[in-house]
Each structure stands twice: as structure tokens, then as C-alpha cells.
Amino acid sequence: MITGKNYIGNKLSALGTISHKTINPKLNIENTTEFIEATFEEIEEAAQLASEAFKVFRKVSGVQKAAFLNAIANEILVLDQELINAYTTESGLPEGRALGERGRTIMQLKSFADLVSNEDWKGNKFDAAIPDRQPLPKDDLRKTVTPLGPVVVFGASNFPFAFSTAGGDTASALAAGCPVIVKAHEMHSGTSELVASAIIKAAEKTGMPNGVFSHLSGRGPIVGSALVNHSKVKAVGFTGSINAGRAIFNLASKREEPIPVYAEMGSINPVIITPLAIANRGEAIASTYAGSITVGTGQFCTNPGLIITTENDKTEDFIQDLANKTVAIEPQCMLHPNIKAGYNKNEASVTSQEGVKTVAKIEGELKNNFVASAIASVSGANFLANPKIHQEVFGPFSLVVKSKDEDQLVAIIEALEGQLTGTIIAEKEDIENLTDIVDALTNRVGRIIFNGVPTGVEVCPSMHHGGPYPASSDSKFTSVGVDAIYRWVRPVSYQSFPTELLPESLKNN
Amino acid sequence: MITGKNYIGNKLSALGTISHKTINPKLNIENTTEFIEATFEEIEEAAQLASEAFKVFRKVSGVQKAAFLNAIANEILVLDQELINAYTTESGLPEGRALGERGRTIMQLKSFADLVSNEDWKGNKFDAAIPDRQPLPKDDLRKTVTPLGPVVVFGASNFPFAFSTAGGDTASALAAGCPVIVKAHEMHSGTSELVASAIIKAAEKTGMPNGVFSHLSGRGPIVGSALVNHSKVKAVGFTGSINAGRAIFNLASKREEPIPVYAEMGSINPVIITPLAIANRGEAIASTYAGSITVGTGQFCTNPGLIITTENDKTEDFIQDLANKTVAIEPQCMLHPNIKAGYNKNEASVTSQEGVKTVAKIEGELKNNFVASAIASVSGANFLANPKIHQEVFGPFSLVVKSKDEDQLVAIIEALEGQLTGTIIAEKEDIENLTDIVDALTNRVGRIIFNGVPTGVEVCPSMHHGGPYPASSDSKFTSVGVDAIYRWVRPVSYQSFPTELLPESLKNN
DSSP, X not given: OOOSOEEETTEEEOOOSOEEOOEETTTTEEOSOOEEOOOHHHHHHHHHHHHHHHHHHTTSOXXXXXXXXXXXXXXXXXXXXXXXXXXXXXXXXXXXXXXXHHHHHHHHHHHHHHHHTSSGGGOOXXXXXXXXXXXXXXXXXXXEEEEOSOEEEEOOSSOTTTTTTTSHHHHHHHHHTOOEEEEOOGGGHHHHHHHHHHHHHHHHHTTOOTTSEEEEOOSXXXXXXXXXXXXXXXXXXXESOXXXXXXXXXXXXXXXXXXXXXXXXXXXXXXXXXXXHHHHHHHHHHHHHHHHHHGGGGOSTTOOOEEEEEOOTTHHXXXXXHHHHHHHSOOOBOSOHHHHHHHHHHHHHHHTSTTOEXXXXXXXXXOTTXXXXXXXXXXXXXXXXXXXXXXXXXXXXXXXXXXXXHXXXXXXXXXXXXXXXXXXXXXXXXXXXXHHHHHHHHTTEEXXXXXXXXXXXXOSTTOOOOOTXXXXXXXXXXXXXXXXXXXXXXXXXXXXXXXXXXXXXXXXX | OOOSOEEETTEEEOOOSOEEOOEETTTTEEOSOOEEOOOHHHHHHHHHHHHHHHHHHTTSOHHHHHHHHHHHHHHHXXXXXXXXXXXXXXXXXXXXXXXXXXXXXXXXXXXXXXHHTSSGGGOOEEEOOBTTOSSSOBOOEEEEEEEOSOEEEEOOSSOTTTTTTTSHHHHHHHHHTOOEEEEOOGGGHHHHHHHHHHHHXXXXXXXXXXXXXXXXXXXXXXXXXXXXXXXXXXXXXXXXXXXXXXXXXXXXHHSSSOOOEEEEOOOOOEEEEOHHHHHHHHHHHHHHHHHHHHGGGGOSTTOOOEEEEEOOTTHHHHHHXXXXXXXXXXXXXXXXXXXXXXXXXXXXXXXXXXXXXXXXXXXXXXXXXXXXXXXXXXXXXXXXHOGGGGSOOOSSEEEEEEESSHHHHHHHHHHSOOEEEEEEEOOGXXXXXXXXXHHHHHTTEEEEEESSXXXXXXXXXXXXXXXXXXXXXXXXXXXXXXXXXXXXXXXXXXXXXXXXXXXXGGSOO
């Protein structure tokens, strides 16, 4: 049952007077529950509890943490249709997506459980003593990792399950041994509270210390800012817009003790399509990309917002075909009136820049929060001249850039800000001419895809989901895949230590 | 020959009008060369050259980079006595230290050469494709690392070789594939220029692109700030004070594109000594620590500035013995009049706080930049009540804190800011009672030593030299040992890539 209260550790709490309701975007009406914003007193209590819980939780064995994570997965499944209904009601996303994303979330929890059920992930290193080394003896030295401390996770608007309350940030932080305080995303506070109840139940059932998890509501920046500024908080996980992510990064950097912020932010995910690929299979590419641009109403961080090709006599036909296929897909609902407003504003901003032409856009009136997909095009010269054209349009929109030659195409890639992904669509015969493009992309993105689509982020060890700023605030770390755990730990060396006092995983080499 | 000019890539350049001279601290006289501060034009040229060089250097093979690093080591040795003389003249440190530190620097260069001469260090990961997976096929995915781009390295006052021009930061950044621009430390500009000439020679002999290394002089923050703010610079390495390190961190965090700063800053390196250890071998501990406190005039980042013990009837005798032994060691010279002034100011500040008692301090007049070693003591209650007592006194000084019981001792550790190291001096019989102390230390430091001294940082894979803020700006990374290379790279994934376009190290699983 959704109560509208905060979880301060195990305890439901609602001391505050400010509240908000979520919105059903498909119907554009308010949902019924009032969510009470956490007070400073509640924030303080959650942080203190997390700090106390950390003293115990950091020493909990990997096997016990795995049991906790698996129990969270189980309790989420127990919530069953109530949870799926909350998700669809608050997000406007279809039930199939809710089920798929729930499956992904469960899989993430289980993959971190598997990861920490043995000690391999710690990458421990051992240097044996050399007592008779000249001129000085060498001491025994062993290195492992230790968790940072309490972590604040911000729920993401566009993934109410997989990047929110029990999503990848929370799962990886708990796996690392860090207590988590979730700031629920205000657009799906009810979904978030239900998932939080599953985490609390799992913590109780597996004997985790009170305070290992708390869940706070709030609209606007007040609760989040207080959490990021709290001295007991040692790291932050965030998925969302550049503006919000940068604001959190700035707060964290200005603290007396700066803390790391792992913010996964904006990306337009450039896709380079060669003229030969267009000539050989332009129609198939247009179909695939019309799907990728509109899937989930374009509300994925890997949405292909920029397509670049070298212009020839087939280019305009391809662009028109892509545009026609994109607008032929039935319009879908966005997550929230604010997201819809942002889409319309940014789409209008980009398409009003000099030289940008709207090739096709869904016309006619659309009900509630449904939006009009669109494809625009621009010359390489205009794109290079105006950074306003580079901005992300979060939603079912893509801009095709027509470069005059391959040098200009490489210059366009080099002029881009950091990106999560880059994609190359090419033929076998193109390969020997793609080196410069691959080099330029490698320097701008975190993942390069060949003849595929950027949407759909596999959860596996080789996945890197993070890129140079502003795609991520720290390009060294991924927010998807088991390596995401390394955001929440730091190394510690033990020199000449007696076995009895070493952490378990360092006792035997 | 020391020219006083900057290296803008391969070219000696001195367009500026501002200059400074270094000081011979033992004689307290100026050395003769005038070092011309780099102009904004020269800074711009160095950054542009580094950015151009990066396009080539990032693809240079590990074997070629190893040849470059080994050539640097060789060219440093070729400089022979001229370099050793510059070092001792500018630092006041003895020739034996110069030779030892040169040896360490050579060894660091060679260890990074060894590291990158094969691809193991990249930690590549491979996920095979599963074309018939349901509901969706799995693509082939491979992950490696790629260098960040041009790196700025600030020379450290206290290690003119090992943490300066061709020190660990430069060696690891070049090994990673990042061009380096060194901002020479103004206290040893001549030593720095000579080492820079060795790097330039090595780059030319091994065919590295012009701009892979530049070397800029300047007193004060102007040159350094311009470098940190330059859009072509992608990361910073620094060893020095908290004030300077934090200023650089703040600049880098406020950039339009924030960049990582790896600053190794202040540390007082707490040493916990049990009453039983004092009872059994207090005199030997006092001898060892008198040496560790004064070695290198206390100018090591791992200098033991804080000793904590639980008070009993033997405590005062131990403290007096430690103090007597410390002041019995002949006074030594500090690196610079400013460093001496800082020592005297901070020592006076700590010893003037309520409850702090100077137990012994070298008396009488000391010539030039020689300073008086000192030992002070304070009660646990006073220490806990006043953070001003926690401040680092960079130099041959240590404060002994007498805690009233073990709970207070743990509270003292928990109240400390982040530290590079923590040390426990204890007997076998103490071990079963040390768990809380080890836990508290693990949460505050980057390396814990048992029955040893924190000074002397082994260069090996298990070494972690970095701790929670303010010991380091990023506790996840070490500045000593081969893992220091990971500061300068980020992961990149390749999805469904044709073999011909993959980086060499990803071509075969």
C-alpha cells in the first residue's frame, strides 16, 4: 500500500507539511496519494542512521549482502500487480515496458548478488615480503577495497525501476557495502515507495542493520541538496538532465569535504551512416532508426538524437524516408507534462536555428502528454557554426547532419561534447576508410556500436555506460553492468599485518 | 646546461618578461639563473601542441611508449653530476638523498615501461555474442581503456625528482598515452629544466610527436591556473599543500567541462602505540620514531605527525624519551625559506592551543633555513575539543595525544580528517583488542602499517598512496605504484565491431 510517507530506516515517517501528488500522464490527472516531503529533521535522522548502519554493514560478508540483494528482488516480485499498476499510472509507459524493466531490475540485483558472493571483484593484490632485500627489506603488502560510506541515490524520471529506487545505483552501492538513502523521483513517488517497502522488508528479513536504507520524498531541490551537503554522505549516484546533474556536482565539489558524484546526464548519441550503407540498404536503416528514435517516446539516454552522413545525391531521399517512417509510428505519451514541455521547447529551439529544416513532424492535435515525433536536417557547416544546434532534445526527435565530405564529418565528431555512445552504420567495403571516424568517436564517447542501434544497453562486464562530460560527470565509471560497483569503493593497503587483523579476503594469498 | 627557458614542445622559448631565481636554502642565497615565466601565448602553444600530439601519441604502441620511458631514464642518468648538483643546490637536501631519489625515479619510469610493454594492465573484458538468445540476441561486446588527453603535472616542492618533472605523475600519464605539460615547481626550476631536457631528448630519440611534453616555469598561480583552465587539458596531477591542491580542484570543478584533479595533499599520519608496546620496547620505538619524524627534515607526506596512546604511568616517560631522542638528532635544512616560515608558523599555532605542551624543542640559534625539531603532547579531551590541533605541521614535528581509554582513542581516530596512512605499534598480546582501532583506521586512511613506520613508500602493485579527503582529492586512485596509471584512462566499449577496426588489444580474446 502506498502511504505517501518517508522511510527513515525501517520507520514510516511524515513529519512535514509540504506535499505533492504524482500525475497520470496519459490522462493528465493527479493521482490520489499525497507524498509528504521529508523535513530537515528526517533528513538528519536518515543520515545519522545510515552512518551508524555503515559501521556494521561495511563488515557484512559478501554472502550476506548477496542474500539481501536477492531478497530485494524477491520482495519486488511479491508486490506484483500493485507495483506494475503504480508504474504505468505514474509514468504513462505501457505494462509491457513495466514488466520488461522490472525484469531488468531483478536481473541487476541478482548480478550484483552473484558478483559479491565471492571476493574476486575486489581485485586484491599481494606483494610478498623480501626480508633480505638490499639496501632495505621489503614488507608484506596487500591491497583490497573498502566501501566509501553512505550513498545518496537520485531516482531517474525515465526508468522508474531500473535507474531508480532499487536500480543499478542502489544495487551496486549496497553490494559494495554502502548504506543508501534514495531521494525518490517526484514523478513516480508511489512506485518508488512501493519498491522502498520491498527493500526495507528484505533488509529486515536478512538481518541488515536499521538505516542501511532510507527513502525520502520531495519536490524540487531542497531535500536533495540537504542530502548532498550532509557530512555523513560520502558519494552520490544520479541519472537525469545536465542541469540537475551539474547542480549536484557543483554542490558536492564545494563541500568542505568534496564527495564524488556519479551523474549520468545528457547525450545525443551520434550515428554515422556511410553513403554506401544508404545506397545498399537505406530503407532498412530508416526503418530500424525510426524505431530506435521513437522507442519509449525517445526517453532513453541512448536515444539517437544525431545522425551524420556525407552528402550525395541519395541523401535527401534517405532523410525523407527516415522522416516519413518516423512520423508514421503512432505518437506516444511522455512521462510528465514537464517532460513534454521540455521536449516541445527544445525541439522548437533546435529547429529554429539558422539552416535547420524540419523534414517531417506529426501534425494535428495530440491529447494530454502525447507528443509529435520529428526529424530535422542541417548542413555540416551550419552545425559546426552553431553549438545551439548540438543541444539534446529529450524525446522522439533526431537531427540529420549532411557533411560535405569526410574531413568535415570528422570535424563534426570532434566538435561534439562528450557522449554516452557513438554508432557507425557501414558496409564491409567502407571499413578501410573508417579509421579516422573510429578514432574521433573513441575520443568522444564511452561505447561505439557497429551496425546496430545505441538503444538497448546490455548488462554485462564489457558494458561501459558513461562517457566524457557532459555524458557523465566521471567518465571513468559505468552506471550499467557489474563494474558499476567500483564507484562506491576505494583501495586500502595493509602493510606487515598480522593475519588475525586482515580483512577476510586478504588472509590467504 | 640550465637556460631558464621554457620547453614548448621541443623548442626552448622565453617570450616573457617576468622571471624568478631559485634559492640555495643551506646558504640562503639566490642561485644565478633567471627563469622566465611562461606567457599566455606560450601556454596556448603548449596546450595546442599537446592536443595535436595526443592524436598520434594515443595510438602509439605500448612497446614504443616503453622505449620512450626507458629512454627518459637513460637521459636522466646521462645528466649525471650536473643534475645532482642542481638538485642539492636548489633543495638543500644531501647528495645521498638526491642519488636515492634519482634511483627511485628511474625505477618508476622503468616499472611503467614494463607495465605497458604488454596489454595486461588494460584489464580488457570480453563478452561473446549470443545470436540466438531470447527474447533478444546478445551482441559481441569488448571493453578496453583509452587515454584522457593532455595532462598537466605540477612539480612537488619536497620531491624534486620522484614527484616532479619526470616523477610518478608524468611517468604514469605518458605510459597511459597522455601528453604531459609540467608546471615546474618554482623552488627547483633548474633541476626541473634539466630533467625536462632529458624527456625532450628521449622523445626525439624514440620518435615521439612534438608536443608530447612541454615544461613551463612560473612563480605563483598564474601559469598553473591558465593550464588548469585550458579546454585542451583533460586532467591534472598535483602533490603539495591542501590550500594549493584545493585551489586547483576548485578551478577544475568550475570549468565548463570539469576535469579530474589527482591531488595528493596533507596528512598527519596517525600512529597508535599500545601501552604494552611502550612497556616492552618503549625505548626502541622512541629511537625509530625520532628517526622517522626527522628524516628529510620531516618533509615527507607520510611523516608521522600524530602519535596516539592510551595513558598510564609509563606514558610521560615514553613521551619524554621520544622528545629527547628527537631533539638529539642534528637539525637539518628545509627546502626553502617559505617552507621554514610555514613550519615555524604552524608549529607555533599548534603548540599555542589550549592544553598543548611542548615536551622538547631544539634550542639556540639555527643558521639559514635549518629548523628546530620539536615534540609536543596534549590530552585526548583537548585534542577532540579543538580541530586547530589537528592541522598538519609540515616538518620535523610530532604531537603525542594521551587518550584516557580505548573508547576515547577510537573516537580520536574517527574525528580525524582523511589520512594517507595510519600505523599501529602493538604486541602479539594486543592483537585481539585491536579490531575497533583497525576498523576506525580503515575508514580514515589509505594504508595501514603494523609495527613499522609510515615513511618509505614502496613502489609495488599492492601500494595504495592516497586516502580520504584531504589526504587526496580522489581517494580511489594512488599516486605511487603502477596502479597510478588508471588516473589517466577511461573505459570504452566496442559493440559488434569488425576485427579490423578494433584496437589491437581487443582483436583477440
